[in-house]
Amino acid sequence: MKATSRAFKDNARRALGDPQLQKALLNLRTGFAERRAHAVSQLPEWEKLRDEAVAIKRHTLANLDFYLEAFEQKVTAQGGQVHWCRDAAEANAAVLAICRRLDAQTVTKGKSMVGEEMGLNDHLEANGVTPVETDLGEYIIQIRHEPPSHIIAPAVHLTKEQIGESFRATHRALDPARRLEDARQMCDEARAILRPRFLAADVGITGANFLVAETGSSIIVTNEGNGDLTQTLPKAHIVLASLEKVVPTLEDASTILRVLARSATGQEFSAYTTVSTGPRRPDDADGPGEYHVVLLDNGRSALLGGEFEDMLRCIRCAACLNHCPVYQAIGGQSYGWVYPGPMGAVLTPSLIGVEAAGNLPNASTFCGRCEQVCPMKIPLPRMMRHWREREFERHLPPRTYRLGLAAWAFFVERPALYRRAADWGARILGYVGRARGRFRALPLAAGWTRTRDLPAPEGRSFMSLWAERVAARKRA
Amino acid sequence: MSPSRDQILGSIRRALRRGALAPEAVAACETRLVTHPRNLIPARARTLPPRGQVELFVKMAEAANATVARVREPREVPATIAAYLARLNLPQRLVRAPDPALDALPWSAQTLLETRRGIAADSDPVGVTTCFAAIAETGTLMLHSGPAGPTRNNFLPDTHIAVVRASQVVAAYEDGWDRLRAAPRDADARFAMPRTVNFVTGPSRTADIEQKIELGAHGPRRLHIVLIDDGATT
Numbered sequence A: 001m002k003a004t005s006r007a008f009k010d011n012a013r014r015a016l017g018d019p020q021l022q023k024a025l026l027n028l029r030t031g032f033a034e035r036r037a038h039a040v041s042q043l044p045e046w047e048k049l050r051d052e053a054v055a056i057k058r059h060t061l062a063n064l065d066f067y068l069e070a071f072e073q074k075v076t077a078q079g080g081q082v083h084w085c086r087d088a089a090e091a092n093a094a095v096l097a098i099c100r101r102l103d104a105q106t107v108t109k110g111k112s113m114v115g116e117e118m119g120l121n122d123h124l125e126a127n128g129v130t131p132v133e134t135d136l137g138e139y140i141i142q143i144r145h146e147p148p149s150h151i152i153a154p155a156v157h158l159t160k161e162q163i164g165e166s167f168r169a170t171h172r173a174l175d176p177a178r179r180l181e182d183a184r185q186m187c188d189e190a191r192a193i194l195r196p197r198f199l200a201a202d203v204g205i206t207g208a209n210f211l212v213a214e215t216g217s218s219i220i221v222t223n224e225g226n227g228d229l230t231q232t233l234p235k236a237h238i239v240l241a242s243l244e245k246v247v248p249t250l251e252d253a254s255t256i257l258r259v260l261a262r263s264a265t266g267q268e269f270s271a272y273t274t275v276s277t278g279p280r281r282p283d284d285a286d287g288p289g290e291y292h293v294v295l296l297d298n299g300r301s302a303l304l305g306g307e308f309e310d311m312l313r314c315i316r317c318a319a320c321l322n323h324c325p326v327y328q329a330i331g332g333q334s335y336g337w338v339y340p341g342p343m344g345a346v347l348t349p350s351l352i353g354v355e356a357a358g359n360l361p362n363a364s365t366f367c368g369r370c371e372q373v374c375p376m377k378i379p380l381p382r383m384m385r386h387w388r389e390r391e392f393e394r395h396l397p398p399r400t401y402r403l404g405l406a407a408w409a410f411f412v413e414r415p416a417l418y419r420r421a422a423d424w425g426a427r428i429l430g431y432v433g434r435a436r437g438r439f440r441a442l443p444l445a446a447g448w449t450r451t452r453d454l455p456a457p458e459g460r461s462f463m464s465l466w467a468e469r470v471a472a473r474k475r476a
Numbered sequence B: 001m002s003p004s005r006d007q008i009l010g011s012i013r014r015a016l017r018r019g020a021l022a023p024e025a026v027a028a029c030e031t032r033l034v035t036h037p038r039n040l041i042p043a044r045a046r047t048l049p050p051r052g053q054v055e056l057f058v059k060m061a062e063a064a065n066a067t068v069a070r071v072r073e074p075r076e077v078p079a080t081i082a083a084y085l086a087r088l089n090l091p092q093r094l095v096r097a098p099d100p101a102l103d104a105l106p107w108s109a110q111t112l113l114e115t116r117r118g119i120a121a122d123s124d125p126v127g128v129t130t131c132f133a134a135i136a137e138t139g140t141l142m143l144h145s146g147p148a149g150p151t152r153n154n155f156l157p158d159t160h161i162a163v164v165r166a167s168q169v170v171a172a173y174e175d176g177w178d179r180l181r182a183a184p185r186d187a188d189a190r191f192a193m194p195r196t197v198n199f200v201t202g203p204s205r206t207a208d209i210e211q212k213i214e215l216g217a218h219g220p221r222r223l224h225i226v227l228i229d230d231g232a233t234t
């Protein structure tokens, strides 16, 4: 997928002024956070489970080469095949080669963020294979030719009116006078449209929430059942997985599953957790004849052992998006690549480079909620700070920003001067702004005052008031 | 071996600042795979006696929008299913998985109920399956593929009816894995697992349109569990 992350600021400004988007984002603010909080409250062992989940991933990452080789060996022994791919181009080529060999006309797809990362749909289409997204949200954005805006709810940025319009524009064979007003009707329409596509597909492609080294299995977690129809009915099942998805055992996967659904949708367990191992067995009643795992690195191995290694624990639950005030205000597409929100602000520069990711690490108020809710305890704010430091080292931020920081640094290194300047600054601003109590515009502060007023200070700086108080107490 | 494979493994080792894993570390990892030690399992179901686990299973399944009917004997199952279908005004027509446990039930006594044995097709409105285990912790069914268990029967029909014996209820997923590891499998030792293991918690659902939960996205709109409450627990 092509990144527009460099235009983050413009994207965000547009998003804030888009009334449809703002209406749709309201749905996000209530649902997810409340449901998660409730689910967590039902499980007294929550914090301990988080610690264990973190420990499992730490152990796996420290021995990643071992577990990947063990996984491959098990897959091969059971008649499947692992395709090791360094980058998106290799992964796309591997998928296309399988489709070509099987003479595939259409492939059905379950939701896969790795697939988005690869830009797989464009690649297949360009080569005469028709990909059909089957997750309802992914289907909606596919027919609208849009990128997803959320890692588990790809169409959360749309209102049902927008979705209804897209259905009418796409499902031309249906009666134009039909009713299409509520989610139920749209759901039924999509179900009826997609059912024959499931049955006709030659190849089914899913993502993976986990790969299990013990058994050579891949695991997907879904609610719709689309992933299961996708992988059961066609001739071949292709799994797209990035290499950090591996865990040692089924027990380890079970532990992380306990924190995944609760963090993601606030469910006790998702409707469908499916463990797939190799192709159909000789005496099986049904199932795919081939099983392939496309194992993608795409820059992840280089993150091991460094300050961004923690990010490889991410299980894509989206809790950090759902609790992020910046994400809630601008939605996911502003982030300009596959992964939005706090996890995207850290992962995007790691995978496509800090130059291409532009301002993403700055898309944070550092309120810290993302780290608080992250089931894998990933220190997202700290890592965003690391990226800001690197960005600064490489002279990427604009000149005024750098000059401002340099001026600030000058004063910070001279505390006495800093205090005096801050006190005088506060007094002057307080005096000038005393009539209104706020500023509509200020020189050098347009970035702030363009969208909101700056309250006028009360007249003195905190430090000078504090010094006065301490002095008074000493006298007393 | 592909060059990409070697490069990826090399890149992992370089980033971790080591060569191939030391023999002791390899041995520790291998032991973990073979012994698959359990991690923390929530007390919720684990600390309950078997009867309590059955009750918890029912409660959690209902909380996930499944419905549950209880019978005392296997021979009551067909009549219970017919009554359920009649109550909801659903077609009296079902496909049942080619499972000996289902074959043994008195289907022919239900004269109004049309039954077929085999693999589900798109046109089958109702599918009946057994299950391998039932997880009390979250009200979850554990099913697996095989000659008696076509996976599509769990997903294609609008209504999925699962027949569960009380003795199949276990506390946690880990108990399900242990039962599966211990289950007699065909001669072929190559296979660590059945091709597909499905954990099913309630009917299919989506919240992709304005975050409003709708049941029946692509899989079953209804999940009905017929629990044979034979009082027996293992």
Ligand code: SF4
Pocket: A263, A313, A314, A315, A316, A317, A318, A319, A320, A321, A343, A370, A373, A374, A375, A376, A377, A378, A380
């Ligand atoms: S960073 Fe944490 S909260 Fe965010 S998606 Fe990943 S695991 Fe979930």
